[in-house]
Amino acid sequence: MIEKLRFVVSVWILLWGYCWGRFVVEKNNIRITSPNSLKGTYQCAIGNFGVPKYGGTMIGSVVYPSENQKACKDFDNSPFKSKPGGFPTFVLIDRGDCFFTLKAWNAQKGGAAAILVVDDRIEPLITMDTPEEGSNSNDDYVEKINIPSALISKALGGSIKKALLKGDMVKVNLDWREALPHPDDRVEYEFWTNSNDECGPKCDMQINFVKDFKGAAQLLERKGFTQFTPHYITWYCPDAFINSKQCKSECINNGRYCAPDPEFDFSRGYEGKDVVMQNLRQACFFRVANESGKPWQWWDYITDFSIRCPMKENKYTEECSDQVIKSLGVDLKKIKDCIGDPAADADNLVLKAEQDAQIGKGPRGDVTILPTLVINNGQYRGKLEKAAVLKAICASFQETTEPSICLTPDMETNECLENNGGCWQDTSTNITACRDTFRGRVCECPIVQNVKFVGDGYTHCEASGALRCEINNGGCWMGTQSGRTFSACIDDRTKGCKCPPGFRGDGVRSCEDIDECEEKLACQCPECKCKNTWGSYDCSCSDGLFYIRENDMCIGKYAANSGGNGGLIWLIIFLLAAAVCGGYAFYKYRIQRYMDSEIRAIMAQYMPLDNQPEVHNQAHNAL
Structure with missing residues (x-):
């Protein structure tokens, strides 16, 4: 009980540290063009799901449903589906009672082109996130959300509702053109990730994204259009709990770098420090690959490790990781030198740099959500999906400097070369x-x-x-x-x-030849003489005996009784000739008997034979 209490206290300390960190809410503009009473540009917070239209705009008209106003239930008959020639529908939904993602999913199924969630309290805008693992939500729909979402203030939402109640048409322009910085002709982006593959839908989404996006990422990196860096979040164990069971299970380097237990069960499966070690190994792989001028190999390593070394198959090990590294031709010794000693009571330079990087500098803010993409020092929000992320990266190039990959859907590489x-x-x-x-x-x-x-x-x-x-x-x-x-x-x-x-x-x-003679596997009868050959053996018999291979024995002293080998041969020939002649004679006899009977039968049809009665006249007289 004390250990559990300590664990809860340590979690609260960490959460307290995050709350006092500087988390930046990523925003875009919402411009209302009608009615005149609402005309103007306002700010909204981009949801961390769905597909924001980075680099573009979207125009629609707002609808506030008369019932199911929090969108926690399905909408019947797709009421928000726009008619031909009409504006797309932006559905206005109240916050509360269910997850933001469920609201968006129900609105999307109802035909909405975007969802505007009205805050239910007066506060600064927040980031709408996906449900956490273990929230008992049926969140398999999250990856299917493909409409953009935004949170607006309670005041703005109230004004829009009043306009709609009066019968006014509220037209809105959602604008993401300045949502991400685009200062020059190269995009710098970071991927904040984690090697844990047993954290539910978020982990599945993360590895699926890596697999899908790998080809595009490597192409952009090879041609110098982007500069990519992976990062890993860890935290430290408070001094008061360094000797606790939890910190010893979750941390390396005497509590300096920690990650949560994958199963949240210290008695089974992998431990948090296993995750920290694999995070460190992945970070060091990138460092070594980057120093060799091939930073894009990181995507190959992450993909292959997830396929070959999953936790659920108990292959999430250093040995499996080493096999993947060797198959990619990266210097394993350099990676191990980079990893250092996880048991040392000292800083690890790589992980220390990762912890320092978590703290926001400039407009970026702290990184506290996993996974997170940071593009040109601005945090990406929305669905972690190839097409959406590629669009965000392309929107981050200075106008007219984007590569051709941003202007065409064709994107083919040959990584087998x-x-x-x-x-x-x-x-x-x-x-x-x-x-x-x-x-x-x-x-x-x-x-x-x-x-x-x-x-x-x-x-x-x-x-x-x-x-x-x-x-x-x-x-x-x-x-x-x-x-x-x-x-x-x-x-x-x-x-x-x-x-x-x-x-x-x-x-x-x-395959090596077996010496049947030396190993006494054959030709072992007293009269036998064995000679080994490649793949077999030869066996002969002494005293004129005959060797039977199937029975591995010598038989028959025929030499003394038949005048030698020649006599035996002639005897065999004579017996064979006699058998053939006898068979031939019997065959001729049978043929002759058969022919005689056939001829007699034919002739009997035309004339009586000596041994047959004259039935013809008798039959004639009977008529």
């Missing part, structure tokens, strides 16, 4: 598991000449199916010696390799 994309490859046949797609490369075992390869696509692929031996001998061992060829590939096996009889080994790298 360098280091085979970190995927498996058979250099002898040039067969590769790397496949380039619009969203970036995937490591997937291929199908070659109707032969399917199976494996993880990163370190191993092997041919499977009935025709697998046609492709590189199925990846199995094959050897030729003295004109004889043996293979460990068997066509009727779906996969795997097995050394043929007479050999032993793994069937892949090698």
Whole structure:
């Protein structure tokens, strides 16, 4: 109980620190063009979900529903769907009773083009965020929200309601053109993230975004249009709790850098310090890749680690991470040197720099929401989705300097050309598991000449199916010696390799000949003489005996009774000849009997034979 109380107190201390931090609410303009009584430009807060139209504007007319005014329930019959030739509908919704995201989702299903949420208290504008994990909300709809959302003040909302009640048409222009800075021809952006993959929908959204956005991010970075930096949030354990079970489980470097337990259960699964270590490993990977002039490799590492080393499969380990790093050709020793000693009672330079970067400088404000994109020192708000983020980045270039990728939907890269994309490859046949797609490369075992390869696509692929031996001998061992060829590939096996009889080994790298004579596996009868051959053996018998291989024995002393080998051979020939002649004679006899009976039957139809009565006359007389 005391440990739990300490944990609660430490959480409150952290929350207190965040509350006193400088969190910046990202805003855009809302310009009302009618009625005249409301004309003017106002500010609204961009919601941290949906799709803000960064770099553009959106015009619509406002509707305030007569019922379900907090939008916590579905709207029937899509009442907000605009008619042909009409303005898009911006639905005005009251704050309270349910999550902001649920309001937006219900409004979107009702046909709204945007949602304006009216604050229910007099206060500075706040950022509407997505529900936290464990909130008991059915939040699988959050990623489906694709309309923009904004929070407006209670005063502005009240004025709009009064105008609508009088019958006035309220026309609004939502303007995101200045929502993000766009000072020059290069965009600098940061991605504040976390390596924990078991935090529910937010973690799923985060890794899906990384996978989808990777191709665009790498293209922009390679061509020098952007400068990207990943960051990781950690906190420190208060001095009073450094020796507590919680801090020892969640922190490294004597409580200096901490992350929450992934399962919020200290008795099972991974610990918070495991997350901190992987965060540090990812930050160091970026540093080493950036120093080598290839910062875009960070996207490959994050994607591959999430696929190959997930927590749910108990592969979220340093060993698995090292395998991913090696497959990408990055210097592992430099990364380990960067990581340093997590048990040292000293600052880690990388994580200390990350904690310093969390504090806002200039207009950015503190970073407290995960995940967060910071573009040109302004925090991105809205759905973490490829098209929306790419639009925000493109809006952050100085006018007329944006790259062509911002002007066309076509965006194709071939990541398999360098280091085979970190995927498996058979250099002898040039067969590769790397496949380039619009969203970036995937490591997937291929199908070659109707032969399917199976494996993880990163370190191993092997041919499977009935025709697998046609492709590189199925990846199995094959050897030729003295004109004889043996293979460990068997066509009727779906996969795997097995050394043929007479050999032993793994069937892949090698198969070694078995010396049946030395190991006394065959030709062991008293009269036998054994000689080993490659893949087999020869066995002969002494004293004129005959060797039977199936029974591994010598039989028959025929030499003394039949005048030697020659007599035996002639005896066998004579017996075979006699058998053939007897069979032939019996065959001729049977044929002759058959022909005789057939001829007699035919002749009996036309004339009586000696041994048949004259039935014809009897039949005639009977008529």
